[in-house]
Amino acid sequence: MHRSPSPSLPRTLDNWLERLDKQALPIPLASHQSVSRALNDSRRSLREIADLMQGSPALALSVLREANRHAGSFSEPAESLESALGRLGLQRTAELLKRQPACAAEDIPLPLRQLQLISQHATQQANGLFAGRLARLWQEIHWGSLLFLAPVWTLLAAQPELFDAWEQRVLTRGEPAARVEQQLLGVPLLELCLALAERWRLPDWIIQGYRLLCEDRRQLVKALHIARDNQHPLHQQQLLDADSALRRWLTRPANSILLANGLALSAHVAWSESHSLRWQRLTGLYLHLSLDEVQQQVHQHAVQSARQHASGDLWHPAQALLWPWSARRLRAMPPPAKPPAPAADAWREHCARLLAQPSAFNNVAQLTGCASLALQAAGLQRVLLLLADRSHSRLQAQQQLGLPAAAGSLKLDPQHSQVLRRLLQAPAQLRLTPANIAQFSALLPGSLKALFPSEHLLLRSLANQGRVVMILVADQAGSAIDDTALRAFTKTAQCIERALTSFGKRER
Structure with missing residues (x-):
């Protein structure tokens, strides 16, 4: 059985609360x-x-x-x-x-700054759309809208890679948010936000908003259904008059901060997406405005927000107002190219050379060069071989295939990575997939992740006489690694490990 580093992310609500309650925000x-x-x-x-x-x-x-x-x-x-x-x-x-x-x-972390920019955009929308109409409540509107997403700020301060994973899987690929959150966090995100808001005693309007989303979405669903008929305001009013409970709920001032954050979050994807249109129509129902009037005001407030808070390395939806209406910032990613079939004859040849007795290599560079070619012949398109020094205080790139030339000079300090430290303790193999990438990504060096921008990755440490001397990192250029490729990688790694042993005996 392969040994791999244990997950470090909490998987229960109580454990998440304990961790995030202590999380400092930069x-x-x-x-x-x-x-x-x-x-x-x-x-x-x-x-x-x-x-x-x-x-x-x-x-x-x-x-x-x-x-x-x-x-x-x-x-x-x-x-x-x-x-x-x-x-x-x-x-x-x-x-x-x-x-x-x-x-x-x-x-x-950029994901944290990006989400805080969304919160600032939401505040601009809330102040522009609602604060003037509810002047006596402007402080509740202002601070409630700014801090509504605050529970997620601490999550991204602790695990910034979760934002990219969620954005790509939910917004780009269209995976169900509930399933993605369960895989990444172990708990529904909204329940975590509600629990944190209650623990921190955030403004009551924030807690009301999360309780609505977690425990009673019926009113919201009914209101969204009525809001769809935006072109017939008289009919909308008749439907509201027939449901006094819904009418009372809809007119609650606390809903203003939920609407503002819904507008800002959905605009982060695209102004014309269905989620954005739903929040725009619901805002129109709340304010008794047509969709055209809502959109005009929302766009103006977005521009004002961008003037105040936009940053060169962050995305602000106001930028998209210059694009064609149907344009999206996030586009569906094309499926990765099918990895090439393993070159069986070449693979056998390289493995035979690795297994030769006595060792066929005069130096480490020859051995690792053969090892990288064997991994490539096994179907791995990007390969990096890292040698450990005697004290395990540094990893130095020895061979690379399919990576930028700069990868050849990569140096890593294992003390900054829990995954690398665990791999150096004893021979182990770690297979990263979309189901566990969030658990381990934060524990890998950023320079290594930059070379392998993938949710499918293999890492394995190899030992010579019980002491780890090398770490292999490989993938299939972003494609999923099936069981056949995994077996080929494992067998190749075993051949490399035996070659290391033979080479060590030859040197003595």
């Missing part, structure tokens, strides 16, 4: 410094400091979460950043700020 260095100066400036009001903190959603969440954790005699959680600052006081806020990790914006 703060952009510029925001960290400017807020720190403001906290030490006696001329600054709480409103000014709160406004300054808005530039960093992560900092706003940290302050609100800390205030609600230590609410003391307060029976209600703080609903806005200004009230949270008042409860904590400037000294405790400054102490909290010192505990937050600060780093350059480009060093914060």
Whole structure:
């Protein structure tokens, strides 16, 4: 049986809560410094400091979460950043700020920054569409819309690769979200968000939104059904009048933050997609506006959001407003090219040379060169052979096939990767697939993942007299690795291991 590193991701709701509750959120260095100066400036009001903190959603969440954790005699959680600052006081806020990790914006994981940009876009939509109509509730609308996705921020701070995996599988390939979330997380994402929102005592409107999505979607489904008939507002009103419970639910101010986030999240994919149109129609039903009027306002607010928050390395849906209406940012990925059939005769020839007694090789380079050719003949299109030093403190690329030339000079520090450390402890084999990629991807070096952008990957460590001396990494250029290819890889690895033993005896 193949031994492989144990999964590190939690798989239960309680374990996820324990992990994410402790997760620190990185703060952009510029925001960290400017807020720190403001906290030490006696001329600054709480409103000014709160406004300054808005530039960093992560900092706003940290302050609100800390205030609600230590609410003391307060029976209600703080609903806005200004009230949270008042409860904590400037000294405790400054102490909290010192505990937050600060780093350059480009060093914060891109998926986390991308989701925070979506939250900022949602806030712009909420302020533009609803805050003017519900002026007395503008703070609830503003902070509720900004922090609605905050539970997912901590998830992406801990495991940023989950965003790409979810985006590709759900948005690009159309896999059911529930199935993907179960495979990646072990729990439904919305249930995790609700549990975190309740634990952190986030604004009540946020909790109401997640409870609706988790426990009672009937009202939402009925409202979406009525919203489809956007061209006949009189008929829509008649249907609402006939269902007083639905009418009362629809007019709740708390729904504004759910609508704003639905608009921002769906626009992240494409303005003309069915999900985006559903949220636009539902917003029209809520505001008594036609679809054309909703779209005009939503597009204007998206442009305003882009002017304030867009960044060169992040995607903002306002960019797509310059494209043809049917264009999408994410396109279905073409199926990977069928891997070439193994070259059986060449494979046997290379393996025979590896198994020759005494060893047929004069140096390590000759041995690893033959090994890489054997793996290629076995049907593996991208191959990397890494040699370990005596102290297992460094891995150095020795051979590569099918990879950029820079791969030949790759050096890795195993101490930064739990997977590599485990592979170096004893001979083991790890097969990555879409079902377990999220569990292991964060534990692999980024430079290695960049060479193998694939959900199908094989890693195996090889030993000489019980001590691991080499790690093989190989795939079929993104294609799924079937059992036949897996057996060929395993047999080739066994031949290489025997060649290492023979070569070691020859050197002595």
